[in-house]
Amino acid sequence: MVTMRAMTADEKMEYFxxxxxxxxxxQADDWMPEEYRQTLIKLISMHGISxxxxxxxxxxWVPKAPSLYRKLGIMAKVQDEMGHGQLLLRVAEDLMKPYGxxxxxxxxxxxxxxxxxxxxxxxxxxxxxxxxxxxxxxxxAAIITQTNMLDASYGPYAKALQRICxxxxxxxxxxxxxxxxxxxxxxEQQAMVQDALNxxxxxxxxxxGPPSKATTGASKQEATIKYRIRKNxxxxxxxxxLDKYIPRILSLSLTIPDDTLHFDQEKKHWVxxxxxxxxxxxxxxxxxxxxxxxxNLRRSxxxxxxxxxxxxxxxxx
Amino acid sequence: MSNIERMMSAEEKKALEALIFQLADDDFLxxxxxxxxxxxxxxxxxxxxxSSITQDSMGHAAMYYKLLEDLGLGKADDLAHLRPxxxxxxxxxxxRVNGDGYYMDxxxxxxAYTVVRSYFxxxxxxxxxxxxxxSSYEPLRDIAVKVSMELxxxxxxxxLWFEQLLSSTEEAKSKMVSALxxxxxxxxxxxxxxxxxxxxxxxxxxxSEEKIQNNWLEALxxxxxxxxxxLPIIPEPKLxxxxxxxxxxxxxxxxxxxxxxxxxxxxxW
Ligand SMILES: [Fe+2]
Ligand SMILES: [Fe+2]
Numbered sequence: 001m002v003t004m005r006a007m008t009a010d011e012k013m014e015y016f017x018x019x020x021x022x023x024x025x026x027q028a029d030d031w032m033p034e035e036y037r038q039t040l041i042k043l044i045s046m047h048g049i050s051x052x053x054x055x056x057x058x059x060x061w062v063p064k065a066p067s068l069y070r071k072l073g074i075m076a077k078v079q080d081e082m083g084h085g086q087l088l089l090r091v092a093e094d095l096m097k098p099y100g101x102x103x104x105x106x107x108x109x110x111x112x113x114x115x116x117x118x119x120x121x122x123x124x125x126x127x128x129x130x131x132x133x134x135x136x137x138x139x140x141a142a143i144i145t146q147t148n149m150l151d152a153s154y155g156p157y158a159k160a161l162q163r164i165c166x167x168x169x170x171x172x173x174x175x176x177x178x179x180x181x182x183x184x185x186x187x188e189q190q191a192m193v194q195d196a197l198n199x200x201x202x203x204x205x206x207x208x209g210p211p212s213k214a215t216t217g218a219s220k221q222e223a224t225i226k227y228r229i230r231k232n233x234x235x236x237x238x239x240x241x242l243d244k245y246i247p248r249i250l251s252l253s254l255t256i257p258d259d260t261l262h263f264d265q266e267k268k269h270w271v272x273x274x275x276x277x278x279x280x281x282x283x284x285x286x287x288x289x290x291x292x293x294x295x296n297l298r299r300s301x302x303x304x305x306x307x308x309x310x311x312x313x314x315x316x317x
Numbered sequence: 318m319s320n321i322e323r324m325m326s327a328e329e330k331k332a333l334e335a336l337i338f339q340l341a342d343d344d345f346l347x348x349x350x351x352x353x354x355x356x357x358x359x360x361x362x363x364x365x366x367x368s369s370i371t372q373d374s375m376g377h378a379a380m381y382y383k384l385l386e387d388l389g390l391g392k393a394d395d396l397a398h399l400r401p402x403x404x405x406x407x408x409x410x411x412x413r414v415n416g417d418g419y420y421m422d423x424x425x426x427x428x429a430y431t432v433v434r435s436y437f438x439x440x441x442x443x444x445x446x447x448x449x450x451x452s453s454y455e456p457l458r459d460i461a462v463k464v465s466m467e468l469x470x471x472x473x474x475x476x477l478w479f480e481q482l483l484s485s486t487e488e489a490k491s492k493m494v495s496a497l498x499x500x501x502x503x504x505x506x507x508x509x510x511x512x513x514x515x516x517x518x519x520x521x522x523x524x525s526e527e528k529i530q531n532n533w534l535e536a537l538x539x540x541x542x543x544x545x546x547x548l549p550i551i552p553e554p555k556l557x558x559x560x561x562x563x564x565x566x567x568x569x570x571x572x573x574x575x576x577x578x579x580x581x582x583x584x585x586w
Contacts, residue, residue, distance in 0.1 A: 055356040060421060062352045066577035066586035067394045068379040071352075072372060078355050079368035086361045128577045128586075178586075185584050300423045301357040308359035308428050308482070311489035315481045 020228045025155030028094040039223045040154055041095050045106050048088030050118035053110075054138075055081045056294050057121060061131035073174050074131060080167045087163065091156045111299050113286050122288030123203050129182055129189075129196035135175020137200065137245060141207045143168045144241050145230075153228040183252040190253075197249070198257045202275040208238040210277055242270040332516035333454055334388060335406065336523060339510070339559055340445070341381030342407035345397055347438055348374035349570055350411070350431075353420040359428055366474060370435075373467045380460050387456075395582065398575035402568040403561045406511065410434060410503040412558070412567040420573075429492035432482060433500045436475035437537075437549075441507055443468050444532040448524040457522065476540060483544050501549045508533070508551070511559025 007015065013033055019026065026032055055078050062078060065071040089103055096102070109115035120138055125131065146165050152158040182189040209221070211234055224230045232240075249256060258273045282288065286295065325333070351371030358364035382393035390396060405412075415431055418424030446468055449461035482489045508530040510517045518525050524532075534548055541548050556562035578586065 052356070052361065059355045062355055063349055063420070063573050064576045066398075066580075068375065068382065068397055070586060072375055072379065075352060075355070075368065075372045075375065079365055079372065082356065082361055082364045082368065086365060089361065181585050185586075186581060188581065189584060297357070297423050300425070304425050305357075305359035305428055307486070307488050307492065311482055311485035312359075314485045314489075 020153040023151075024153075025158065026153055027155050028097075035223065036154075036227050037095055037098075039220065039227060039229070040157065041092055042220070043224065043229065044088055044095065044157055045092040045109070045115060046117065048085050048092055049106065049110050049115060050121060051081050051085035051088060053117040053294055053298065054121045055085070056297060057123070057125045057290070058131055058134055060125055061128060064128065065131070066128060070178065073177075077135060077171050077174055080171065084164050084167070087160045091160050094156065107302060111295070111302070113295070116284055116286065118207075119280060119283045119288070120203050120207050121294070122283045122286070122291040123200070124289045126199070127192050127196060129179070129192040130200070132175050132178030132182060133193070133196045133200055135171050136179045137175070137204055138207070139168050139171040139175055140245060141204060141241050143172060144237050144244070145208065148232050148237060149230045151228075152230070157229070179252070183254065193252075194254055197254055201257050202279075204241075205238065205272065205275045206277075206280045206283070208241065209234040210280065211235040211238075239269050242272070246270070328516055329520045330388070332513050332520050333522060334385065334390065335513035335559075336510065336517050337381050337385055337388075337457070338406040339408075341378050341385065341396070342405050342558075343411050343438075343442070344374045344378035344381065345574075346407045346411040346567070346570060347435075348372075348378060349574055350413070350415055351435075353415055353424070354426060354431065357424075357426065370439075370471045370474060373471065377460075377464050377467075380463070384456055384460070394578065398571075398578040399582065400571075402563045402571060405561065405563060405567060405571070406559050407563075407567070408503075408507045408509075408558045409505070409554070409556050409562075409564060410438060410500065410507055412563060412570060413499075413503060414566050427492070427496065429482060429489070429496040430499060432475060432478040433493065433496040436472075436479045437500055437504070438507075439468065439471040439475055440536050441529070441533050443472055444529045444536065445523060447532070448529060452523055453521040480540060480544065483546070497549070502552065504549070505552050505554025506557040506559055509554060509557055509559050511557055513559075 012031055016026075016031065016033060016036075026036075058074060058081070059078050062071065062074050065074045089106060092106065093101075093103055096105070106115065110117070120141075125134070143165060146161050146168065150158060150161050150165060152161065179193055182193045221230075221234055225233070246256065246261075261270065261272045263269070264271050283291065286292065348371050351367060351374065354364075355368060355371070356364060358367055378397065379393065382396045385391075385396055386393040413434070416425050416427035418426070442464075446461045446464050449457050450465070452458050452461065479493075482493050508526045510523075510526055514526060517523060523529070530551065537548060556564065
């Protein structure tokens with residue numbers, strides 16, 4: 001057997017950074033710096049749990065969907081979101097193995113409010129147009145942030161994102177189709193979409209997170225960029241969202257609720273009214289309009305079904 | 318289609334419509350109760366799996382409502398959303414709530430009840446679908462072929478749950494036994510064709526009530542023997558859903574299912 005001098009911590013780190021900078025993918029059992037592992041666990045468990053919490057606002061509209069066709073469409077979408085959650089939590093669980101933690105711990109972290117879910121899923125839904133708008137614009141925004149990580153240095157996450165992004169495209173089409181039907185419909189239906197857009201616009205801007213650490217005092221964008229998990233900053237992603245969707249929104253004769261919104265030709269970017277970042281901070285601390293209600297629903301259904309999970313593990317043994 | 322219709326007597330058409338309404342309303346309500354569980358199932362994998370069954374069932378309901386539309390009874394979406402409870406032909410079992418609480422609040426749904434209901438219902442549906450493959454009405458035969466393939470997995474899924482929960486912890490067993498009682502109590506009309514029984518059977522649209530029920534029992538037998546349980550004894554119906562007799566739980570369900578559609582039934586959604 002050839003014995004090799006064990007690498008020093010610095011050498012390991014150097015080798016690791018070389019690997020990711022050359023585009024190599026890190027796998028679950030590879031050595032990785034602690035900060036990298038922690039960053040991934042935080043990012044991926046938050047992503048996974050957000051998919052699952054994100055199923056709740058849309059699920060409200062599944063039985064109410066206004067035709068057999070729409071009922072089928074929105075059921076399939078909610079199922080996909082739960083599937084994304086499942087896929088991502090498995091990736092997170094593999095990363096957590098060295099700490100002896102499992103999915104149960106992720107759920108407990110959510111319930112203890114140590115693990116947060118995405119700010120957009122703390123908002124209330126009021127009408128059927130909200131269900132369409134979520135599919136069209138929230139999933140549209142998710143496509144932008146998720147495709148930004150398709151080349152993530154962590155292989156299992158990149159692989160999960162490939163499947164997720166493919167499905168998100170269908171979600172955005174599903175949402176767009178609902179919104180188109182309403183926008184081309186009666187006065188009441190048109191008003192329903194406009195009202196939904198008015199209410200969701202600030203949340204859509206917040207979707208991408210604060211432009212810099214200075215805004216809210218915390219941002220994980222630096223670490224994720226350094227480790228080649230994502231490519232662009234929050235603001236760059238928000239700008240691509242505005243590039244893509246402002247023309248589409250306007251083409252449906254909808255009004256964007258921001259008088260200051262315009263494209264700065266010189267700087268080549270959109271100028272917009274900043275959303276209330278203090279409110280953002282409240283929302284991500286679980287003090288948003290529906291934060292506690294949705295957490296409670298998740299908690300109570302988890303507790304209510306505890307006997308089933310116990311029964312299943314007794315069967316396996 | 319129009320040829321078949323022309324050859325059909327008024328009596329036969331009446332029987333056919335009655336049967337298809339029963340099939341359509343059953344799957345529509347069964348799917349609705351399943352959809353209330355979305356996002357709340359005991360674990361994430363189950364959420365994804367049972368959601369497929371819920372979707373398939375809504376797909377089946379949609380095929381039946383479309384068939385009724387083709388028979389000239391009105392728009393499929395109107396038939397699904399607008400008919401009041403007393404015109405519905407689903408069995409009482411499919412309209413029952415999943416447990417306490419409204420799905421929009423923090424409901425305390427009963428997974429044991431859902432497992433028993435779903436196993437018994439999908440197994441009964443299979444007995445009917447097997448028979449519909451030989452129906453005298455061709456469009457029903459076609460639907461039966463499509464439904465069969467999916468239904469195979471539905472039955473397998475719920476049967477596995479049924480067996481597992483009944484061979485597990487004492488708590489699980491006792492919840493399952495209570496659920497069994499609740500479900501069987503409501504089964505009086507599941508195999509009934511209601512007032513149209515005589516015509517439905519005479520025109521060979523489907524096998525007799527007795528034969529379907531017997532096939533259902535025979536399908537359950539191995540599972541029940543394995544679990545050392547007595548086969549259920551189906552009671553006389555207290556309410557017969559096939560004749561439009563229902564609990565209040567049905568109207569509440571319809572109100573939810575049609576809340577948005579009723580805002581404007583003429584527009585495109
Ligand atoms: Fe998703
Ligand atoms: Fe999505």
